[in-house]
Amino acid sequence: MTLLSGPPHVVTAGVDLLREALDAQAVPTTPVDWRPPLPGTAGALARVLADPRRRAANERAVHRLTSSRPLLVGVRRASELLDLPQPMFLHAGPPLDWERASGPMRGALIGAMLLEGYALAEEDARARLESGAVRLEPCHHHRTVGPMAGVVSPSMWMFEVRDDVHEGVAYCSLNEGLGRVLRYGAYGPEVLDRLGWMDRVLGPVLSAAVELAGPIDLRALAAQALQMGDELHNRNRAATSLLLRELAPYVVNAAPGHAAEVLRFVGGNDHFFLNAAMAAAKVSADAARDVPGSSLVVAMARNGTDFGVQVSGLGDRWFTGPAGVPDGLYLGAYGPADANPDIGDSTITETAGLGGFAMAAAPAIVRFVGGEVADAVAATRSMYEITLAEHPAYQIPALGFRGTPVGIDVTLVARTGLLPVVNTGIAGRVAGTGQVGAGLVSPPVEAFTSALLALAESALDPFDQ
Amino acid sequence: MSSAVVVRAGVYHDSVTLMRVSRALSDLPGMDVALVAMATELNLAMARDLGFDPPPAGPADLLVALRGQDVAAAERELDRLLSALSSARGSSGSSSYGLAGAEGPPPRTTRSAAARAGEDAGVALISVPGEHVLPEAVDAVEAGLDVMIFSDGVPVWQEVLLKRLAAEHGVLVMGPDCGTAVIAGVGLGFANVLRPGPVGVVAASGTGAQQVTSLLDLAGVGVRHVLGVGGRDLSREVGGLSAVRALRLLDEDPATELIVLVSKPPDPEVARAVQEVVESLRTPVVPALTGRDDLTDAAERVLRALGTPVPAWPSWPAPARRPPKPGAVRGLYAGGTLCAEAAAIAASGPGAASASGAAPGSWSGSESGSEAGAGTGSGEASGRGSGEFVDFGDDAYTRGRAHPLIDPALRLDALARVGPGEVALLDVVLGHGADPDPAASLAPAVARCPAAAVVVALVGTEGDPQGLHRQAAAFREAGASVFVSNAQAARYARDLR
Numbered sequence: 001m002t003l004l005s006g007p008p009h010v011v012t013a014g015v016d017l018l019r020e021a022l023d024a025q026a027v028p029t030t031p032v033d034w035r036p037p038l039p040g041t042a043g044a045l046a047r048v049l050a051d052p053r054r055r056a057a058n059e060r061a062v063h064r065l066t067s068s069r070p071l072l073v074g075v076r077r078a079s080e081l082l083d084l085p086q087p088m089f090l091h092a093g094p095p096l097d098w099e100r101a102s103g104p105m106r107g108a109l110i111g112a113m114l115l116e117g118y119a120l121a122e123e124d125a126r127a128r129l130e131s132g133a134v135r136l137e138p139c140h141h142h143r144t145v146g147p148m149a150g151v152v153s154p155s156m157w158m159f160e161v162r163d164d165v166h167e168g169v170a171y172c173s174l175n176e177g178l179g180r181v182l183r184y185g186a187y188g189p190e191v192l193d194r195l196g197w198m199d200r201v202l203g204p205v206l207s208a209a210v211e212l213a214g215p216i217d218l219r220a221l222a223a224q225a226l227q228m229g230d231e232l233h234n235r236n237r238a239a240t241s242l243l244l245r246e247l248a249p250y251v252v253n254a255a256p257g258h259a260a261e262v263l264r265f266v267g268g269n270d271h272f273f274l275n276a277a278m279a280a281a282k283v284s285a286d287a288a289r290d291v292p293g294s295s296l297v298v299a300m301a302r303n304g305t306d307f308g309v310q311v312s313g314l315g316d317r318w319f320t321g322p323a324g325v326p327d328g329l330y331l332g333a334y335g336p337a338d339a340n341p342d343i344g345d346s347t348i349t350e351t352a353g354l355g356g357f358a359m360a361a362a363p364a365i366v367r368f369v370g371g372e373v374a375d376a377v378a379a380t381r382s383m384y385e386i387t388l389a390e391h392p393a394y395q396i397p398a399l400g401f402r403g404t405p406v407g408i409d410v411t412l413v414a415r416t417g418l419l420p421v422v423n424t425g426i427a428g429r430v431a432g433t434g435q436v437g438a439g440l441v442s443p444p445v446e447a448f449t450s451a452l453l454a455l456a457e458s459a460l461d462p463f464d465q
Numbered sequence: 466m467s468s469a470v471v472v473r474a475g476v477y478h479d480s481v482t483l484m485r486v487s488r489a490l491s492d493l494p495g496m497d498v499a500l501v502a503m504a505t506e507l508n509l510a511m512a513r514d515l516g517f518d519p520p521p522a523g524p525a526d527l528l529v530a531l532r533g534q535d536v537a538a539a540e541r542e543l544d545r546l547l548s549a550l551s552s553a554r555g556s557s558g559s560s561s562y563g564l565a566g567a568e569g570p571p572p573r574t575t576r577s578a579a580a581r582a583g584e585d586a587g588v589a590l591i592s593v594p595g596e597h598v599l600p601e602a603v604d605a606v607e608a609g610l611d612v613m614i615f616s617d618g619v620p621v622w623q624e625v626l627l628k629r630l631a632a633e634h635g636v637l638v639m640g641p642d643c644g645t646a647v648i649a650g651v652g653l654g655f656a657n658v659l660r661p662g663p664v665g666v667v668a669a670s671g672t673g674a675q676q677v678t679s680l681l682d683l684a685g686v687g688v689r690h691v692l693g694v695g696g697r698d699l700s701r702e703v704g705g706l707s708a709v710r711a712l713r714l715l716d717e718d719p720a721t722e723l724i725v726l727v728s729k730p731p732d733p734e735v736a737r738a739v740q741e742v743v744e745s746l747r748t749p750v751v752p753a754l755t756g757r758d759d760l761t762d763a764a765e766r767v768l769r770a771l772g773t774p775v776p777a778w779p780s781w782p783a784p785a786r787r788p789p790k791p792g793a794v795r796g797l798y799a800g801g802t803l804c805a806e807a808a809a810i811a812a813s814g815p816g817a818a819s820a821s822g823a824a825p826g827s828w829s830g831s832e833s834g835s836e837a838g839a840g841t842g843s844g845e846a847s848g849r850g851s852g853e854f855v856d857f858g859d860d861a862y863t864r865g866r867a868h869p870l871i872d873p874a875l876r877l878d879a880l881a882r883v884g885p886g887e888v889a890l891l892d893v894v895l896g897h898g899a900d901p902d903p904a905a906s907l908a909p910a911v912a913r914c915p916a917a918a919v920v921v922a923l924v925g926t927e928g929d930p931q932g933l934h935r936q937a938a939a940f941r942e943a944g945a946s947v948f949v950s951n952a953q954a955a956r957y958a959r960d961l962r
Binding site for chain 1: 478479480485523550569570571574576578579581585586587588589590591592593594599600601603607611615616622623625626636648649651654689690714715718721871897898
């Protein structure tokens with residue numbers, strides 16, 4: 001239809017009176033619920049929107065994100081996969097030192113010192129960490145993600161996930177279960193005992209089973225799980241069951257003597273799949289990195305102190321703000337006063353169109369995070385306003401099999417003031433406590449505004465030939 | 466008497482809507498002050514000037530300051546008005562997604578709205594504040610929509626960028642600062658209700674186009690499309706990008722038999738380029754260059770080109786209340802082009818039909834000095850010793866308030882301050898989008914105006930929601946002379962004795 005061929009349907013943004021004038025002429029309209037952008041961003045928005053690379057760059061970046069095909073190809077020790085000169089640990093979120101580390105992060109680092117035998121007692125571990133003798137680097141700098149504290153030490157077993165479309169690879173540690181666990185900063189004997197068993201039994205058995213099974217299509221498992229009520233961040237029950245179904249025969253074949261305890265452990269941990277989902281999300285998001293001019297978010301991560309984002313067109317730079325305290329439900333006698341600020345790399349799931357962005361697929365968890373089913377639907381719907389695409393494989397039955405919103409665009413966050421919806425677990429504030437609850441958290445606005453200002457600085461002048 | 470000042474965080478409405486809400490609350494019995502506005506620095510300062518102590522707030526928050534006998538009742542009325550607005554906005558959104566009955570939140574960007582409207586969407590009408598226009602307009606162009614940008618205050622580099630982008634995407638950008646458009650009979654922005662017919666208009670001047678098309682309508686000639694291009698389109702920087710595209714669109718439209726191009730005299734180089742395009746078209750083009758020939762002349766040339774008789778333009782002259790000082794005309798205008806035209810006529814000698822020596826209807830004649838006295842740019846200009854003309858629609862007067870076609874406050878104030886020896890000359894522009902009854906506020910001010918005489922240029926059609934003759938009658942009753950031709954109104958005001 002050309003402009004002059006008939007009365008138009010009009011999209012209106014701005015003065016409502018002008019829309020009313022169209023109503024009075026019986027002209028159909030679709031009004032924008034427009035509001036001013038985040039304070040101080042108007043000039044930067046204009047420069048970024050005017051960057052001649054932006055549109056094609058974003059199309060390319062989000063296409064790479066959604067077309068990746070993550071496959072679980074192995075379970076191997078971190079020391080085999082990663083360059084971890086002793087003593088060095090990886091941690092969740094943007095860069096951090098001991099001094100600024102929160103309780104659960106410190107607890108997990110102490111636990112890792114004990115696990116690796118770098119220290120024999122807590123006090124010794126604490127002193128060595130305090131002295132700066134142990135190198136700390138973000139998981140994200142090593143193609144890795146870690147839930148909650150996200151501490152990775154050389155002996156830990158990792159999921160190895162390959163993207164056979166873009167040839168990427170990403171890693172994530174194995175999930176320890178709920179309650180008092182290292183990733184929530186607990187490092188008591190039962191935590192270390194469990195890690196020891198994972199080291200001796202779970203890791204080797206899973207490694208052998210995956211090798212027998214051959215590559216497992218995580219994208220297909222995640223897509224099925226979304227249709228079974230998971231959102232792949234706070235609910236992984238269906239996906240864990242699906243993975244268990246895939247692996248069980250091979251676990252039995254690989255290690256008949258240990259099969260029962262391994263299957264019982266995996267089956268007893270509803271979050272076992274989360275770590276695989278995170279590695280899958282990481283390998284997908286990494287495929288979208290380093291597209292010059294792109295305003296696509298390729299990582300959101302928290303270290304318990306800062307919330308950071310990385311943007312495709314801005315390389316490895318982090319843009320951070322203070323991590324917020326999640327709003328949610330608490331276990332037992334715990335309450336908000338016991339909660340640590342937001343922590344973990346698991347926001348990579350939201351970055352890849354899962355988790356909070358797929359809430360509408362998981363009505364069962366809304367009670368856990370406090371709310372109504374309608375809130376879950378509204379959360380997902382609002383995320384379409386800040387994302388560049390709808391995921392071709394991840395679909396939501398309740399929304400007519402619409403693809404999940406995927407590919408956060410920094411400019412859309414600044415324009416709408418809508419922040420990514422993040423589902424998360426809540427860690428106890430004091431080192432060694434463990435998980436105290438789960439809920440929703442809002443990222444800090446300044447992480448996105450500072451990323452936008454940096455994009456504006458690096459934007460090309462549209463009039464430079 | 467009690468008062469209240471509250472901030473509603475994160476509640477946003479556009480400035481025109483809030484002006485109407487403020488006015489409705491002010492009209493409540495016993496209400497002294499009702500300020501409902503976004504909490505910009507300007508509005509917070511205004512609240513403080515009015516004796517309120519507003520809490521800290523930002524431009525994304527709604528500021529409500531009330532003083533009167535029943536503040537609680539005013540707040541209830543405010544809630545009622547705002548909730549009526551929200552439900553009106555929500556109900557026109559359409560979405561095919563979702564759980565049964567769940568509509569989903571309304572779209573927050575033009576990009577999102579265009580996606581929801583899908584194949585249906587044809588045009589985006591953008592009227593957000595100028596500094597925020599670019600993202601919405603880029604969204605529209607990239608979604609393949611033609612765009613009308615009503616807003617002013619858009620930097621010229623952004624206009625050039627948008628128009629180049631539009632060329633890549635094969636769409637038309639009308640504006641920025643495009644006040645009027647008519648597409649297949651549908652009026653966008655400030656638009657008169659015109660009978661359908663063979664004429665298409667390309668307009669770099671909104672009120673200029675409204676004058677020409679209203680006169681054509683009165684003469685029985687219909688107009689199907691008016692494509693505004695924005696006042697800067699034919700400048701050297703922009704290079705007529707949208708004018709050329711609009712000319713070609715109208716040329717391809719089988720129903721358009723004649724094209725009128727309304728503009729200030731363009732940059733000479735742009736004029737040559739446009740002239741080349743004009744010569745390549747199958748459809749004849751009649752130029753109406755404001756400041757060089759008057760708009761009424763242009764409308765008459767169109768009529769002659771179509772072989773239609775030129776009527777006597779309706780007018781209702783009234784005698785002066787007392788003899789004015791010769792030539793002391795005070796122009797109080799809402800339309801920039803109408804203001805410039807009247808100022809040029811008032812500055813020329815009696816009997817001069819046209820403000821310049823250039824041949825009427827020629828494109829690229831020498832630049833004459835006839836644009837002096839135009840109220841564009843600074844918004845205020847003095848004719849040559851013949852009074853003062855103010856364009857209240859200029860950016861300088863519309864920053865932080867609505868256009869005078871909607872908000873009469875500044876002109877009401879100015880009317881009260883016209884000198885007793887002067888002739889007040891004002892335009893009243895009718896149509897969709899404009900004040901639904903301008904005479905309701907302006908006619909009493911005209912009656913009270915201390916001027917020796919008041920002359921009204923009434924631009925509109927009988928089909929307009931306000932009704933041309935109804936408005937004319939109200940102004941005549943208030944003692945004004947009324948003309949449908951702005952040029953005739955200006956000459957009458959100039960020559961009154």
